[in-house]
Amino acid sequence: MAQNVEKIKDHAELFQQPEYQELFKSKKESFEGMPASDEVARVAEWTKTWEYREKNFAREALTVNPAKACQPLGAILAAVGFESTLPFVHGSQGCVAYFRTHFTRHFKEPFNAVSSSMTEDAAVFGGLKNMIDGLANAYALYKPKMIAVCTTCMAEVIGDDLGAFITNSKKAGSIPEDFPVPYAHTPSFVGSHITGYDNMMKGILTNLTEGKKKETTNSTINFIPGFETYMGNLRELKRLTSLLGVNATILADNEEYLDSPNTGEYEMYHGGTPLDVAAESINAEQTIALQAYSTAKTREYIATEWGQKTSVIRPWGIKGTDQFLMALSEATGNPIPRELEVERGRVVDAMTDTQAWLHGKRAALYGDPDLVLGLLQFLLEMGVEPVHVLVTNSNPTFEEEAKALLAASPYGRSATVWGGKDLWHMRSLLFTEPVDFLIGNSYAKYLWRDTGTPLVRIGYPIFDRHHLHRYSTIGYSGALNLLNWIANTVLDELDRNTIVPAKTDISYDLIR
Structure with missing residues (x-):
C-alpha cells in the first residue's frame, strides 16, 4: 500500500497513538514483570521521604547518574583548541564514538577524533601495532599539523606506555620524527573530564614548548579557559582582552572549531591556537586561568618548569569581572575603557x-x-x-x-x-x-x-x-x-x- 508522506508523524506524536500505547502496555505485562500499579505508586511516594533520603545517602557501592564524564572527553576538548590538531584516542572504537557523539549533541557541530581501534587481541598482546597503524593512517588521511594522543580504560588496564609507543611509531615510519605528538594518560576509572582536560593541556604545552625558553619575555599574557563549553565565553574573553589592549594567547582556543561558520566549503580544522604561538607561551609574562580545578597540574607545571607567575580569576558576576579587569589593567598599565x-x-x-x-x-x-x-x-x-x-x-x-x-x-x-x-x-x-x-x-x-x-x-x-x-x-x-x-x-x-x-x-x- 502506498505511503502518504503528508501523514508521517514525529516520534513525539507517533508513540502516543493507540497502537503504540497498547504495545507498551502489553510489554510491561508480558516481559517486564511490573508489580501492581498501586505498589509502584506506593514505592514512588516513599522515595520522596526523609526515610528514603537517609537510605539513599547511606549507599557506598553504587553511583546513580553522576554529574561528570570520563577523562578522555576532556582531553580531546583540549586538543581541538590547537591549530589543525587531530585527537587520537588509544583504545576501542566505541569509546571515541561516544566522545564524538557527546560533543556533537551539545555543540551541534561535527567533532573529529580517531582511535587506535583496540579489540580483544590488543587487550591481550598490547596495542603497539594499533598505534603504529593508527598514527600512519591518521597522518596520511587527515593531514593534521599535530596529533594529540590520550588513552581509555583498556589501554590503561593493560599498561600501554604512550611515550614508548609513539617513539616506536616514529621509528617505524608512521609519522615524521619531528612531527608533534603530545600525549596524556587519561584513565577513565579515576578523575573526570576536567582531569583529562588538565592532563592533555599539560601534555601539549610540554611538547610544544620544549627547548623554546628564552632569557626575556615576549610581553604576552596566557589565558587558559579550562574545560569551557560556552563558545560565547571565548569570544567574550577575546573582546575584553582586546579592549584592555592585552597581547593575549589563549590556550586552547576551540571557539571557531566548535562554533564554525557555514561558508559552503568544507574545512576539517577551524581556528585554534597556532602551534608556533602556543610554543611561545613559555615566554609570556604570566598565565591566567579562568578555572582552577581543570588546570591544576598545568598551572603547577607552568609555575615550576617555566618559572612563570600563574593565577586563577573567575570573571563571573559583577565582582568577579571587576577583579578580572582590574588585574588586566594592573598587568598592562592600561586603564579600563x-x-x-x-x-x-x-x-x-x-x-x-x-x-x-x-x-x-x-x-x-x-x-x-x-x-x-x-x-x-x-x-x-x-x-x-x-x-x-x-x-x-x-x-x-x-x-x-x-x-x-x-x-x-x-x-x-x-x-x-x-x-x-x-x-x-x-x-x-x-x-x-x-x-x-x-x-x-x-x-x-x-x-x-x-x-x-x-x-x-x-x-x-x-x-x-x-x-x-x-x-x-x-x-x-x-x-x-x-x-x-x-x-x-x-x-x-x-x-x-x-x-x-x-x-x-x-x-x-x-x-x-
Whole structure:
C-alpha cells in the first residue's frame, strides 16, 4: 500500500497513538514483570521521604547518574583548541564514538577524533601495532599539523606506555620524527573530564614548548579557559582582552572549531591556537586561568618548569569581572575603557530592576567545581539563597573554597555542599527540602519531571535545547545572560502556577 508522506508523524506524536500505547502496555505485562500499579505508586511516594533520603545517602557501592564524564572527553576538548590538531584516542572504537557523539549533541557541530581501534587481541598482546597503524593512517588521511594522543580504560588496564609507543611509531615510519605528538594518560576509572582536560593541556604545552625558553619575555599574557563549553565565553574573553589592549594567547582556543561558520566549503580544522604561538607561551609574562580545578597540574607545571607567575580569576558576576579587569589593567598599565564602565552600569541597573524577583529565592545547583563557584558568586550577588550545592567530581580544596564563599555572605549560610554525590542524591534533596529553582545541565530535566522544580539549563552538556552554548556566562554580558535565564525561569513558573481561568488567574499578571 502506498505511503502518504503528508501523514508521517514525529516520534513525539507517533508513540502516543493507540497502537503504540497498547504495545507498551502489553510489554510491561508480558516481559517486564511490573508489580501492581498501586505498589509502584506506593514505592514512588516513599522515595520522596526523609526515610528514603537517609537510605539513599547511606549507599557506598553504587553511583546513580553522576554529574561528570570520563577523562578522555576532556582531553580531546583540549586538543581541538590547537591549530589543525587531530585527537587520537588509544583504545576501542566505541569509546571515541561516544566522545564524538557527546560533543556533537551539545555543540551541534561535527567533532573529529580517531582511535587506535583496540579489540580483544590488543587487550591481550598490547596495542603497539594499533598505534603504529593508527598514527600512519591518521597522518596520511587527515593531514593534521599535530596529533594529540590520550588513552581509555583498556589501554590503561593493560599498561600501554604512550611515550614508548609513539617513539616506536616514529621509528617505524608512521609519522615524521619531528612531527608533534603530545600525549596524556587519561584513565577513565579515576578523575573526570576536567582531569583529562588538565592532563592533555599539560601534555601539549610540554611538547610544544620544549627547548623554546628564552632569557626575556615576549610581553604576552596566557589565558587558559579550562574545560569551557560556552563558545560565547571565548569570544567574550577575546573582546575584553582586546579592549584592555592585552597581547593575549589563549590556550586552547576551540571557539571557531566548535562554533564554525557555514561558508559552503568544507574545512576539517577551524581556528585554534597556532602551534608556533602556543610554543611561545613559555615566554609570556604570566598565565591566567579562568578555572582552577581543570588546570591544576598545568598551572603547577607552568609555575615550576617555566618559572612563570600563574593565577586563577573567575570573571563571573559583577565582582568577579571587576577583579578580572582590574588585574588586566594592573598587568598592562592600561586603564579600563569607558565602554566597559558603561556596560557594567547597564548590568547593575538590570540586576536592580530584577532583584525583587530573585532576592530570597532558594536554589539548588550542580556541575563542575569551577562552574559551581562562578554561579555561586552570581547568585549571592543577587541575594539568592543556595541550599543544595552538589559536585560529583569534587575534592577537599574545592569544598573549602565553596564553603568559605558561602559563609562570607548572609545568603549562603544555610547552604550545604555535597561533594562526591550524584543526581539521585539531588532528587532526594529536592523532595525533602524543596527549592524555588534548580540550575543544571540537560540531565536535570528528569529531576524537573520528578520533583516539579523549575530548571535553569546552565552547564554541560545541554542536549535538549539549542544555541545556549553560543552565549557567554562570564563578564558583564555573561552576568546579564545569567540574570535573564534565571529570572525568566522564575517568572515562567509563576505564570504556570497562575494560569487556570477563574481559579488562579487573579494573579496571572501582564506586568511582572
